[in-house]
Amino acid sequence: MSEVGVFKPKIIAYVCNWCTYLGADLAGTNRLEYPSNVRIIRLPCTGRIDFNLIIKALESGADAVLVSGCHPGDCHYTSGNYHARRRWILFRELLETLGIEMERVHFAWISAAEGRKFQQTITEITEHTRKLGPYTAYKKLCEAGV
C-alpha cells in the first residue's frame, strides 16, 4: 500500500465510546476498508472532549482532527453531545480568528449503526487532507523557539 513520496496525512479522531467508536467497530467487523491514516482516540463522551485536545492534536503534528460522537438525542449521558455542540460553535469562531485552517478541523455525528458513514467520513477527510498537504503552518509554529 505504501507509496514512496506520497503524503500520508496524520489524522486524529476523538470519538465517543458509545456511538462513533462502535461505528468504527462495525466498519471493522463488516470489513469496510478505510484509510489507515486515522488514529482513533476513544473518550467517554463528546461532552468530555476538551477543546484543548484539538489543540494538542495539532501540536502533536496532526494534519487534520475529527471529533465525533452520538447524534443529538442519542447521547449515553443524555446531553453530553448537546453541550459539546454548543462549545464547538463557539470554539470554531475562535479558531477562525486565530487563522487556523478550518478545513482541517472536522466535527461529525456517527452512530453505532453507521459503520459505512464512519468509513466514508474517514475516507473523505483523508482525501481532503491529502489535497491540502501537511499542516506546515502549525508545525512551524510549534517548532519555533523562544
Place this chain on the structure above:
Amino acid sequence: MIDQLRQTCRRLLDEGKVNVIIGYGQNSADGPAYPIFVTKPEEVGKLVWNDKCYANLATYLTRKDIKALGKPAIIVKGCDERALVVLQQESQIDREALYVIGVACDGVGNPRAAKCLVCDVHRPRFAAEVLGEASASDVGNGRYTELGEFLEKSPAERMVYWMEELSRCVKCYACREVCPLCYCNRCIADKNRPTIIDTSATLKGNFAWQIVRAFHLAGRCVSCGECARVCPAGIDLGLLNLTLARAAEEHFQYRAGIDPEKTPIIGAYSLEDKEEFIL
C-alpha cells in the same frame, strides 16, 4: 462628586455596614489610579475617582486575602458591574453581602479607551447607589467593527499576525491575574499532571495558553479590556475575547453581564443550536 464618594464611603465604614472599601487611589494627578483597600473611616480621603481609574476592581472580590478583610463595598463603573453580574450568576459572590457603589462614567483614558467609545453602560444599573452623572450617551453598535476589519484578512494572514503578537508573550499570566472572571483556585495552565498547556513561553505554549484563556471566557467575558491593558507585551488580547463575545451574541443572542436573569450559555444547551458544520 469625589466628596460625595468619600462621604458615602465614610458613612458606610462609620456605620459598620462594610469593613472594607475597594476603590481607587492615586499617587499623582497624572499617574494611573491603582486599587486601594480602605478599612478605616479616616482614610477615605485617599479615594479618588477620575478618568484614570482603569482597573476593574471586581477582580478583588474573589481573592482570599480580600475576603478575609470582611464585608466589602466596591466602586464600579458600568462595565465593571457587568463582571459582578457574571460573578453573581456563577455563585462566586453574594450580592446581599456586598455593597455596590456605582459611579457614572464618561469613559477612561485620554484618548478614551477603545471599549469606552462603544460603551453602552455608562451608568451602573444594579448598584445600591450611583454617584455622578454621565454626559456621554450609550452607543448601541460598533462593538465588533475592529474584529470585522481583522477578519477581512485571509486565515494565513491572521495566523501570521497572531504568530507575531504571541511571540512577544512572556507567559507572565497578568491577563489571568487581572481578569475578574478568571477566579479558579487552580488554573489549568498550572497543572502538570498531565501538562495540558505547554508551560514554555514559546509560540506553541503561548498559542495553547491564549486559546484556553479566551475560550474559558466564552460567553462570560464582559469586555472590560483589563487583559489587554495589563499585558506588558501590548498584545491585543481583547480581539480574541471579542470573537467569542460576538459568537455568543450572534448564535445565542447572549451578552455576558447584561441580564442577570438570563441563563448563561455555557453549561446549558438548546435543541435548536445550529449544526450545519457537523458532518
